[in-house]
Amino acid sequence: xxxxxxxKLRLSNSELWGxxxxxxxxxFVIWSGLKLRLGxxxxxxxxxxxxxxxxxxxxxASAIIVSAITEGGPTLASxxxxxxxxxxxxxxxxxxxxAFALEPxxxxxxxxxxxxxxxxxxxxxxxxxxxxxxVLVPSGMWWVLKRLLLIQLPSGLFGIG
Amino acid sequence: MDTLVNVAHGFGVALxxxxxxxxxxxxxxxxxxxxxxGIGPISAMSLLLPVTLSGTPESGIIMMAGIYYGSMYGGSxxxxxxxxxxEAASVVTCIDGHQMAKQGRAGPALGIAAFGSxxxxxxxxxxxxxxAPKLASLAIAFGPAEYFSLMVLGLVVLTFLTQGSMPKxxxxxxxGVVLGLIGLDSITAQPRLTFGRMELxxxxxLVPVVMGLFGVAEVLLNTEQAIKRDVxxxxxxxxxxxKEDWKASAGPVGRGTILGFFLGILPGGGAVVSSFAxxxxxxxxxxxxxxFGHGAIEGVAGPESANNAAAGGAFIPLMTxxxxxxxxxxxxxxxxxxxxxxxxxxxxxxxxxxxxxxxASMYIxxxxxxxxxxxxxxxxxxxxxxxxxILFPLIILFTILGVYCSSxxxxxxxxxxxxxxxxxFMRKLGYEPAPLVLAFVLGPMMENNLRKSLILSQGDLWxxxxxxxxxxxxxxxxxxxxxxxxxxxxxxxxxxALDEGA
Numbered sequence: 001x002x003x004x005x006x007x008k009l010r011l012s013n014s015e016l017w018g019x020x021x022x023x024x025x026x027x028f029v030i031w032s033g034l035k036l037r038l039g040x041x042x043x044x045x046x047x048x049x050x051x052x053x054x055x056x057x058x059x060x061a062s063a064i065i066v067s068a069i070t071e072g073g074p075t076l077a078s079x080x081x082x083x084x085x086x087x088x089x090x091x092x093x094x095x096x097x098x099a100f101a102l103e104p105x106x107x108x109x110x111x112x113x114x115x116x117x118x119x120x121x122x123x124x125x126x127x128x129x130x131x132x133x134x135v136l137v138p139s140g141m142w143w144v145l146k147r148l149l150l151i152q153l154p155s156g157l158f159g160i161g
Numbered sequence: 162m163d164t165l166v167n168v169a170h171g172f173g174v175a176l177x178x179x180x181x182x183x184x185x186x187x188x189x190x191x192x193x194x195x196x197x198x199g200i201g202p203i204s205a206m207s208l209l210l211p212v213t214l215s216g217t218p219e220s221g222i223i224m225m226a227g228i229y230y231g232s233m234y235g236g237s238x239x240x241x242x243x244x245x246x247x248e249a250a251s252v253v254t255c256i257d258g259h260q261m262a263k264q265g266r267a268g269p270a271l272g273i274a275a276f277g278s279x280x281x282x283x284x285x286x287x288x289x290x291x292x293a294p295k296l297a298s299l300a301i302a303f304g305p306a307e308y309f310s311l312m313v314l315g316l317v318v319l320t321f322l323t324q325g326s327m328p329k330x331x332x333x334x335x336x337g338v339v340l341g342l343i344g345l346d347s348i349t350a351q352p353r354l355t356f357g358r359m360e361l362x363x364x365x366x367l368v369p370v371v372m373g374l375f376g377v378a379e380v381l382l383n384t385e386q387a388i389k390r391d392v393x394x395x396x397x398x399x400x401x402x403x404k405e406d407w408k409a410s411a412g413p414v415g416r417g418t419i420l421g422f423f424l425g426i427l428p429g430g431g432a433v434v435s436s437f438a439x440x441x442x443x444x445x446x447x448x449x450x451x452x453f454g455h456g457a458i459e460g461v462a463g464p465e466s467a468n469n470a471a472a473g474g475a476f477i478p479l480m481t482x483x484x485x486x487x488x489x490x491x492x493x494x495x496x497x498x499x500x501x502x503x504x505x506x507x508x509x510x511x512x513x514x515x516x517x518x519x520x521a522s523m524y525i526x527x528x529x530x531x532x533x534x535x536x537x538x539x540x541x542x543x544x545x546x547x548x549x550x551i552l553f554p555l556i557i558l559f560t561i562l563g564v565y566c567s568s569x570x571x572x573x574x575x576x577x578x579x580x581x582x583x584x585x586f587m588r589k590l591g592y593e594p595a596p597l598v599l600a601f602v603l604g605p606m607m608e609n610n611l612r613k614s615l616i617l618s619q620g621d622l623w624x625x626x627x628x629x630x631x632x633x634x635x636x637x638x639x640x641x642x643x644x645x646x647x648x649x650x651x652x653x654x655x656x657x658a659l660d661e662g663a
Contacts, residue, residue, distance in 0.1 A: 018590045022332045029339050036353055041620035046346040046353055049608040050339065057335045063328040079589050083385040088585060091384055095557070095578045097379070103571050111561070113555050122384050123550035137555065143563055151566055 008072040013063060015073025022061030028052030090121050106156025111138040164290055171517025175525055180223055180518065183216065187224035188526045191231015192533055196239050196541045200225050202232035206492045207371035210499070211567035218500035219515055223522040229489050230472045230523065233432060234530045237274035237465050238541050241267060248430035250468040253440045257453060257460030259314070264456050268399040269406050273458055274465040275534045276402070277410065281418040281466035282527040285473020288422055289480075290520055293509065300506035303482070305613040306624050310634035311484055312607045316600055317638040318427065319487065322434055322595045323530070327645045330596045333587075337600025338607065340365060347609055358574040367495045368567045369577035370601060371488075376560040377581025380553045382588060394560040400535050406458050413463035421467030425474025427486065432468040432475075439467035453455040464564050465595040473523065480516060482505055484603070488595050540552060 032047065033054055039045025067073075101110040101149045115134035119125045122134045124135070145151040174180060183504050194205040213221025236251030241258035254274065261270040303311075304392050320330035343354045344364030355361040402410065420442065421435035443463040444453045478486045483505030485491040497504050502512065509516045534541075564577045584594055618624035626632045 007181075014590055018329070018592065025336065032354055036351065041615060041622075044615055046349050046351040049611065050342060050353065053338050053342075055336050057332060057339075060328040060332040060335065064326070064332065067326065067328070084387075085385065087384040088381040091381055091587075092582055095581065097576050098561075102574060107565075111558060115558060118557060119550070119556035122553070123387065123548075125548075125550055133551065133554075134262050137558060141558065145562065145566065151373045152569065153565070154571060 006072045008069055010075070012075040012077065013068050013073045014076045014079055015068035017076070019061045019064035019068055020062050022064060023058055026054050026057030026061055029057055059114055091118070094118060094121070103154055104157050106158065106160050107153040108138060108142055108160055109156060109158065162163075164294070167294075167513060167517045168290060168521060170513060171519075171521030174219060174514050175223070175522035180220055181217065181525070183224040184221040184522045184526050185226050185475075185529055188231035188234075188529050188533060190224075191228040191233075192235035192238075192530065192541070193544070194228065195232035195235020195237075196544055197547070202229050203371065203375045203488055203492065206489065207368060207375060207563070210371075210492065211563050212366050213496045214499060214567070218497070218502055219518045219522075221500065222493065222496050222515070222519055223526075225493050226271040226476070226519060226523055227526045229493070230469060230492060230526060231530060233469050233472050234275065234278050234534055235541070236468075237278070237461070238271065238534070238538065241270045241274065241461070242542060250436050250471075251435070253436045253464040254461055255323075256440070257455070257457050260454070260456035261458065261461065263456065266456065269402040269458065270461050272400040272402045272535065273406060273410050273462045273539060275400075275531055277414045277417070277462045277466040279420060279527055279531050280414055280474055281470035284418045285422050285470045286520060286524050286527070287424070289476055289523075293477055293481050293520075296477060297506040298511045302483050303506070303630070304628070305610040305617065306628050306631045307634075308482075308484070309607055309610040309614060309636075310625055310631035311482065312603045312610070314634040314638045315478075315486060316596065316603060319599055320596045321641045321644070323596055325591045325593060327642075329585060329592050333592055333594070334596040334600040337597035338604035340370070340597070341601040341604025342608060344505060345604065348612060354624050357447070359420045361578020362412045362571065362603075363472075365576060366573055367492070367567060367602065369573040370580050371492065371598055372564055373556065373577040373580025373582075374584035374587075374598060376556065378520065378584030378588060379593070380398060380556055381581065381585040383452060383553065398662030400538070402458070411456050412446075412460035413439070413459040414466045416442060416446075417463035417466035418470045421470030422474040423465075425471030425486075426477050432471040435467040435471040436464035439463040443460055476519075478479065480508065480519075481506060483508075484606075488598045491599050 010016075029050055031054075033049075033051030034047060036047030036050065037045035038047050038051055094114055098110055098114045101113075112134055115138060116130060119130040119134055120127075124130075142153060146153055175184070179255075190205055190209065191202065194202060206225055209224065209228065213225060215221075233250055237254050237258065240251040240254035241262050244255050244259040258270045258274070261267065316334050320327060320334055323330040323333075339354070341364070343361055345352055345362060352362060417435075417439040420439055421432070422436060424435040425432065440460060440463060443459045444450050447453065447457070447459060449457075475486050475490050478484050479490045479494060483494070483503060485494045494504065501648075502508070502515070560577065561574055564573045565571065567573065587594060614624055625630075625635060
């Protein structure tokens with residue numbers, strides 16, 4: 001019986017995509033190695049190891065692609081089947097937003113909302129517990145690091161923290 | 162006699178109050194992360210890597226080592242009581258350990274795991290004391306060709322033992338080498354793959370890469386599923402195993418200890434492989450193999466001893482050759498480097514206080530673990546009930562702070578988040594991060610040794626084959642690379658393949 005989650009030469013084959021990304025990366029590493037100067041075998045240059053590592057990457061990526069085409073591989077959708085795929089997506093969005101907010105807003109103003117979002121959006125913790133944790137933990141950590149260990153945390157445009 | 166004098170010197174260092182405190186913190190955190198499913202020793206060590214900066218090198222490394230062997234102890238508690246391995250090396254303990262707990266024998270299972278671990282840890286330390294100085298004096302004769310070949314072997318063994326397809330693991334190792342080469346070339350000082358960014362001139366830091374790939378990615382994966390925990394609720398009594406239990410376990414403990422120690426020394430091996438190997442050995446030697454899987458105490462005693470002995474054995478290649486045999490040791494190497502120290506053949510003679518201090522502290526740590534694990538078992542059970550939806554935001558916050566504090570640089574936080582996302586997608590597509598991390602650490606050393614040996618031999622590639630140690634390593638690596646192509650060996654590889662986090 002055919003398994004609908006295992007495909008061969010299809011764009012939805014996740015193994016094929018993995019191999020293609022590997023091949024592209026290998027190509028880029030080979031190009032970078034060439035650009036940096038290969039040198040000779042007596043006196044290898046800065047790009048020598050990069051160049052040959054790039055070749056190896058292409059070889060291994062090609063092996064993955066061949067195996068994906070001949071033996072087939074799971075579809076991209078099946079990798080996220082029966083899991084709460086939206087939860088890591090929310091977490092990634094929160095972390096990306098935090099990365100952008102950290103420097104302009106500073107540690108305290110960016111980490112308190114991050115904690116609150118994580119506590120409420122993934123597996124919701126009740127508000128009466130989420131708010132104290134979200135406020136007290138980053139503040140406590142900030143106090144320990146800044147006041148006790150004298151580590152300078154980003155204070156942002158508003159100079160808070 | 163020399164060894165005894167050195168050991169006494171080591172105890173002098175390890176028994177300093179500050180080192181005792183760091184040792185206690187290390188084994189306590191190790192047990193904690195071993196007990197809590199979802200956080201392994203790698204995540205915890207990467208989280209605490211920046212903390213090692215605050216004290217002396219001895220204190221920092223004593224703490225890091227404590228986390229490693231502490232997690233080996235703690236992992237068994239979760240396996241036995243919850244049937245979820247606290248860390249990868251305790252996967253096998255679930256099989257018989259949880260069955261014993263279901264039959265009301267959680268106490269003896271926990272007891273034999275702790276006593277077996279203690280015996281194995283003690284043996285591994287004595288062997289480490291005896292073997293390491295001898296191996297270090299041998300390693301002085303190693304040239305760049307030997308170092309290069311040994312590192313190649315280490316990487317190939319790890320890729321061989323990694324779950325999933327071998328080309329994927331090898332591709333990950335190559336990516337790790339490339340990432341490790343980012344920054345200034347150590348020989349020509351030419352910037353490589355920096356894309357004009359000043360932050361990349363010194364290369365990418367180990368801390369953000371490891372925290373991203375293991376810490377953040379692990380949390381992302383865990384949020385996909387609601388973690389269900391079936392904690393054994395009955396009161397845990399009779400932690401001391403009975404006479405019959407001791408009789409049944411003595412052999413498995415002894416065999417597991419020796420097997421684990423030797424497998425721990427091998428590059429790429431470690432605690433996970435040894436626990437699986439010990440379980441398979443005990444099942445094969447047993448007169449009643451049908452009891453395995455239904456609560457056989459040998460199935461707990463052997464693997465638990467093996468993984469602790471392997472944790473001790475893994476220190477040998479790092480301390481004597483400066484080559485980390487697995488990812489955990491790569492992190493420990495990172496801790497050494499942070500303090501400007503280079504483990505290797507000269508460390509034992511040039512820095513005896515550090516080497517013998519660490520070894521002695523490991524013994525003290527083993528005693529602390531026995532005290533922590535048995536009388537405080539109730540506390541660890543309570544911890545198992547801590548909800549993951551509160552735990553994971555805290556882990557995220559600690560990783561962010563850990564990364565920031567290690568360099569005082571916001572760029573590293575971006576790197577960590579990026580590697581966290583990359584690590585999540587890598588795992589979803591079946592690419593394990595362990596070979597990448599080991600190659601990331603070994604990459605610059607491999608390049609350096611390769612270029613040095615080529616310059617010294619005037620471009621003669623035969624130099625790698627003419628030197629016996631180098632030739633043996635390369636032949637062994639080649640055999641492992643070819644092995645998965647043979648169907649019978651491929652099956653064997655799948656049996657011993659280890660999960661990430663080794």
